[in-house]
Amino acid sequence: MNADLSNDLLAWYDRHARTLPWRVPPGSGAKPDPYRVWLSEVMLQQTTVAAVKGYFERFTARWPTVEALAAAEDADVMAEWAGLGYYARARNLLACARAVAACGGFPRTEAELRTLPGIGAYTAASVASIAFGQRAVVVDGNVERVMTRVFDIATPLPAARNEIRAYADSLTPSERPGDHAQAVMDLGATICTPRSPACVVCPWREPCLARKRGVQKDRPVKPPKREVPQRRGVVYVGRREDGAWLLETRGADRMLGGMLGWPGSAWDRGEEEAPPPVAGPWTALNTEARHGFSHFALGLRVMVARLPLDTQAGQASFVPADRFSPDMIPTVMRRVLAVALTSPLIADAEPTVQA
DNA sequence: AATTCGGGGCG
């Protein structure tokens, strides 16, 4: 490994490490809690630190240990995860917590961690190094950006993955591997940023090849992107005379699986039309609810109805008004609600919701 | 190797 580069980075980290709820400050001597490290790493998968902070605080306050989380109700965990996205993570989180609790604790090696649900190459390496001090090669988006710049790797992603891993391996020390991993990520998050890297204050400004050649903003090289397809669908926002909302728990094999949502067409499978979930005076609203996903854009026609007290919920179920909160449902469903609330049929003394 | 998974923040 390259000792000079590694030492310079660790010295920088000792002075400039970010203070984060799941992190033990460098030099404090305290040992990180594997549960908190694992939970934070899962939440941080493709998710920004700013977005995770609040969720992490709420989760650890409500479930302080992996045993507590393992004993939680599925619906409670899904509701607490609502809004964070990538809901398969929440389902895998529970499965993992229960497997770990059954074993009496987290495994300490990268290979064993890798077998647990929701733990892939990155998370296994980061937990092994940060929580257990094992030397492991941690590669995330930050590491990819930093490596392609320091070593000026011009191969486009994802073909450059092996090359990146080899360089990351060459820099990973046997001492303080966890701090090293967090240091590269802090560097990527605060200095070696995607748009305008602050090379002037970078601990690696001297050895950085991309900076020397003036191409740091062009690293990493990304593959050309394709256009996002447009999809349409219909949703039914029904409200009983007593204020209860007609909602359904989405199947685990669908998008937003396990989450609460409005009944409607299977827009995640390209289905644009669907009959109402229950018979009623359904009327269409003029405004459609729009939402952008990573790989397609969605427009939903919103149907609303005020339903009689004796309405049978069928496949769906009625959630009483005092037990419903927009925080319980994914963002796209919140957006639908915001549109639905423009109708007096539904709004009726309800507080306004922002999408 | 390519696709499918959310959602927010920032230029």
Added chain:
DNA sequence: CGCCCAGAATT
């Protein structure tokens, strides 16, 4: 509005 984020699972 485009880009990217402490990626994983599936095909």
